[in-house]
Amino acid sequence: MGVHVLRNFPPLAGLPLTSREVMREVGLLARQRIYERTTGGQDMHGQAFKPYSQSYQTAKARELGSTGVNLQVSGAMLNALTIIEVTDHSVTLGFR
Amino acid sequence: MTPEQLAAQLAQQADRASAAFARSLSRVWREAERRLGTLIRSAQDGPTATIRGVQAAALRSQLRTVLRDAGYDALAETATAAPLDRLSSLLLSSRSDLAELVARPRLEALQALHRLDLLDEGDALSRNLWDSVARGLFARVDTEDLLAELAWRFDRADAQIATLYDTAVSIYTRQVELLDAGDSPDTRYLYSGPDDEKTREFCQQHVGQTYTRAEIDALDNGQIGPVILTGGGYNCRHVWMEVSRFAEA
Numbered sequence: 001m002g003v004h005v006l007r008n009f010p011p012l013a014g015l016p017l018t019s020r021e022v023m024r025e026v027g028l029l030a031r032q033r034i035y036e037r038t039t040g041g042q043d044m045h046g047q048a049f050k051p052y053s054q055s056y057q058t059a060k061a062r063e064l065g066s067t068g069v070n071l072q073v074s075g076a077m078l079n080a081l082t083i084i085e086v087t088d089h090s091v092t093l094g095f096r
Numbered sequence: 097m098t099p100e101q102l103a104a105q106l107a108q109q110a111d112r113a114s115a116a117f118a119r120s121l122s123r124v125w126r127e128a129e130r131r132l133g134t135l136i137r138s139a140q141d142g143p144t145a146t147i148r149g150v151q152a153a154a155l156r157s158q159l160r161t162v163l164r165d166a167g168y169d170a171l172a173e174t175a176t177a178a179p180l181d182r183l184s185s186l187l188l189s190s191r192s193d194l195a196e197l198v199a200r201p202r203l204e205a206l207q208a209l210h211r212l213d214l215l216d217e218g219d220a221l222s223r224n225l226w227d228s229v230a231r232g233l234f235a236r237v238d239t240e241d242l243l244a245e246l247a248w249r250f251d252r253a254d255a256q257i258a259t260l261y262d263t264a265v266s267i268y269t270r271q272v273e274l275l276d277a278g279d280s281p282d283t284r285y286l287y288s289g290p291d292d293e294k295t296r297e298f299c300q301q302h303v304g305q306t307y308t309r310a311e312i313d314a315l316d317n318g319q320i321g322p323v324i325l326t327g328g329g330y331n332c333r334h335v336w337m338e339v340s341r342f343a344e345a
Contacts, residue, residue, distance in 0.1 A: 032286060035288055079334075
């Protein structure tokens with residue numbers, strides 16, 4: 001007695017798992033996580049950033065009242081992080 | 097044109113506008129320094145404190161005139177006209193449905209405000225130059241030392257004024273976030289940017305938090321709207337960063 005397996009759906013290899021819309025959402029999520037991690041003082045490995053040099057720390061404290069390493073002064077760099085390309089299968093973040 | 101392509105074009109035009117402004121500003125400073133040199137040397141010719149005092153008082157109004165004659169005010173006018181017009185035309189021609197959202201009158205109002213900001217910075221610079229000149233004249237500081245101090249004042253102003261202009265230009269490129277995000281009132285945005293001593297109260301209240309588009313449209317920064325475009329208002333360092341539907345609320 002044999003076993004018969006019937007498939008009533010298209011080949012799984014051909015199933016679209018992503019779309020441009022989904023990849024865009026992934027890009028937005030990645031951007032938000034990068035932003036929140038960086039402004040929280042953590043690098044890409046989840047470790048605290050290396051402290052600023054004493055002279056820079058003093059200058060930043062004098063101008064902005066803060067000394068924490070968060071890669072922000074004007075805000076322009078992190079605000080410029082954006083999705084620069086999105087396809088059905090990939091998303092690329094970069095700077096405008 | 098995809099939103100990403102439009103973003104790239106806007107960014108390119110914005111960079112060109114900023115670079116052109118920086119070059120023109122450098123020419124203005126060189127001309128201003130040249131005129132100032134002549135003015136300072138003649139003011140230091142007075143032998144007595146009384147004469148120097150009289151000359152210093154006259155110099156106060158002449159300093160602002162120096163900037164104007166060197167082309168600063170004209171630059172503030174031209175830099176906030178054609179370049180910003182080109183950015184808004186690029187935007188509106190790509191998305192005519194945004195006409196109401198980013199209506200031309202609003203963009204023109206923003207242009208006028210940026211122009212005033214630049215002119216105010218010119219006033220502030222002439223007051224700073226006056227501080228140096230007045231102290232220098234009464235203390236009989238060597239002319240070359242005084243001119244060196246004035247050159248330092250110009251350097252500081254250059255960085256501040258260039259940043260101010262870049263901010264004006266960036267407001268237009270902020271439109272791109274809106275283009276891609278669409279107009280859904282449920283779209284969520286994170287208010288992103290620095291939180292330090294220079295952050296105004298409105299921005300301190302909202303930075304790091306997420307809001308729906310509908311909630312943002314109900315906000316009032318007390319300066320100029322719509323808040324989705326202008327953030328906290330003048331020289332705002334913050335932007336509304338669209339967040340994913342998959343992000344935790």
